[in-house]
Amino acid sequence: xxxxxxxxTWGANTGxxxxxxxxxxxxxxxxxxxxxxxxxxxxRALAKKTATDFDDVLIEIFTxxxxxxxxLVSLYV
Numbered sequence: 001x002x003x004x005x006x007x008x009t010w011g012a013n014t015g016x017x018x019x020x021x022x023x024x025x026x027x028x029x030x031x032x033x034x035x036x037x038x039x040x041x042x043x044r045a046l047a048k049k050t051a052t053d054f055d056d057v058l059i060e061i062f063t064x065x066x067x068x069x070x071x072l073v074s075l076y077v
Contacts (some may be wrong), residue, residue: 028074036065 008015040062047055 024077025074028077029070032070032073033067036063 004015006014006016010018040059043055044059044063047059050056
């Protein structure tokens with residue numbers, strides 16, 4: 001299978017290059033969704049304990065980020 005990917009070229013890239021790019025793309029989407037789900041939930045709990053509203057506003061901004069943003073960031077990387 002790897003021999004076929006190494007022998008396949010399109011432009012200046014091999015099939016292995018495309019496979020790595022797709023895996024990085026998918027992995028980054030997963031990492032960004034985990035960030036939004038878990039880490040932002042913990043940060044929200046910490047932000048409620050502070051006296052300022054600035055951190056609450058930042059948490060709300062990051063919470064409202066939609067999946068197309070993750071797609072574009074992953075595609076860029």
